[in-house]
Amino acid sequence: MQSKTLIVLLMVTMAVATESPVLQQLRNKLAQNDNYNSQLVELLELSLAGGQLDKVFELLQKMVDDLTGQINAANLDHASRMAAFESSIEQLEANLASLSSEVQSNNRKIGDITQAISTLTSTSVAVKKQLETINQREEQIRDNRQREVQALETKQSAGAKILAALEDIHDRLVKAVLSNTGSFLEESEKQEMIKQVKKELGRTHPLALLLEFSSKFDEATAKRAIELIEQIIASIKEGQVNRESNQTAVEENFNSLVNEVTVVRDKLQQDNQKTTSALKNKQNDLKITQRRNKQLQQNEANTQQLLETTRVQKDLYDSNFRSNASKREGQLNSLKTALQILRDNEQALKK
Numbered sequence: 590m591q592s593k594t595l596i597v598l599l600m601v602t603m604a605v606a607t608e609s610p611v612l613q614q615l616r617n618k619l620a621q622n623d624n625y626n627s628q629l630v631e632l633l634e635l636s637l638a639g640g641q642l643d644k645v646f647e648l649l650q651k652m653v654d655d656l657t658g659q660i661n662a663a664n665l666d667h668a669s670r671m672a673a674f675e676s677s678i679e680q681l682e683a684n685l686a687s688l689s690s691e692v693q694s695n696n697r698k699i700g701d702i703t704q705a706i707s708t709l710t711s712t713s714v715a716v717k718k719q720l721e722t723i724n725q726r727e728e729q730i731r732d733n734r735q736r737e738v739q740a741l742e743t744k745q746s747a748g749a750k751i752l753a754a755l756e757d758i759h760d761r762l763v764k765a766v767l768s769n770t771g772s773f774l775e776e777s778e779k780q781e782m783i784k785q786v787k788k789e790l791g792r793t794h795p796l797a798l799l800l801e802f803s804s805k806f807d808e809a810t811a812k813r814a815i816e817l818i819e820q821i822i823a824s825i826k827e828g829q830v831n832r833e834s835n836q837t838a839v840e841e842n843f844n845s846l847v848n849e850v851t852v853v854r855d856k857l858q859q860d861n862q863k864t865t866s867a868l869k870n871k872q873n874d875l876k877i878t879q880r881r882n883k884q885l886q887q888n889e890a891n892t893q894q895l896l897e898t899t900r901v902q903k904d905l906y907d908s909n910f911r912s913n914a915s916k917r918e919g920q921l922n923s924l925k926t927a928l929q930i931l932r933d934n935e936q937a938l939k940k
């Protein structure tokens with residue numbers, strides 16, 4: 590009850606409260622154990638005792654109007670607060686749905702990235718293996734070449750040694766043929782020559798056999814030996830030249846093999862670089878997406894929590910409102926009942 594109303598009621602109050610059937614009726618209808626009603630009955634008793642019935646009607650009517658106004662205002666406020674709750678809840682539900690669909694699409698994205706990483710990883714392993722193979726291949730080509738060069742050097746230097754020995758024998762024979770008139774080469778010199786030829790050309794070489802088995806090492810034999818030596822020298826020289834010129838072709842072949850290997854290796858190295866950098870990017874993507882998803886899931890949980898809290902708040906507010914509303918309805922009914930009783934007994938009270 591408003592204090593202004595209370596003061597006015599008190600102003601019309603007289604000191605003595607008299608028992609009357611009307612007041613008895615009011616007490617029966619209203620008093621009970623309701624605080625508001627017992628205050629109302631008390632005030633009406635005091636006011637009626639003062640005898641200003643018209644004023645009492647007027648005030649009661651004003652109280653009814655005030656309370657009705659309050660009820661209407663509270664209903665409007667309730668409607669707008671409930672609408673605000675509904676709208677918050679709808680907004681939170683929409684946020685939750687969009688967060689959850691974003692989490693799902695991020696999960697799919699994480700799956701795709703993981704798949705791509707696995708593919709790239711096996712590609713990377715394969716490319717690295719190919720690189721290793723091509724490097725081994727190049728090493729093998731270079732080793733082979735090295736061995737060829739060494740074999741050639743060995744052959745050429747052996748050839749050169751034989752040539753030098755044969756040229757020496759040749760010169761001695763020529764000198765002997767030119768200068769000799771009677772006895773020919775000393776037996777010891779002949780034996781030394783045979784030994785040298787056997788050593789350089791082998792013990793069954795025709796030249797060795799010719800020198801060894803000639804019964805007489807005369808001028809004719811020497812001339813045949815010189816001829817034979819000249820043929821052998823020419824053939825060894827030809828062999829040396831052939832080997833040298835063959836090396837040009839071998840060298841070209843080697844270079845083209847090395848070039849092929851280099852081209853393949855360059856391409857593999859590019860592939861390797863591309864794969865490695867793609868892998869790095871994907872791993873980075875994965876980290877970012879996982880971090881983002883963690884954040885989204887956190888937001889989702891927070892939104893869910895807020896939604897539940899808002900629903901609870903809404904229910905609590907609504908039930909508080911209903912309890913307040915039912916109190917106000919009760920007060921309004923009490924006022925109306927009091928007014929009705931007073932009207933019904935207006936004549937009696939005026940006496």
Ligand SMILES: *[C@@H]1O[C@H](CO)[C@@H](O)[C@H](O)[C@H]1NC(C)=O
Nearest residue numbers: 828831832833835836838839
């Ligand atoms: C020339 O080189 C080829 C290939 O390396 C080889 O098969 C051939 O015997 C060589 N010829 C000579 C005369 O060395």
Ligand SMILES: *[C@@H]1O[C@H](CO)[C@@H](O)[C@H](O)[C@H]1NC(C)=O
Nearest residue numbers: 663906907908909910911913
């Ligand atoms: C209900 O009434 C109490 C006491 O007057 C007030 O504090 C509260 O805000 C009211 N609640 C609603 C929902 O009207």
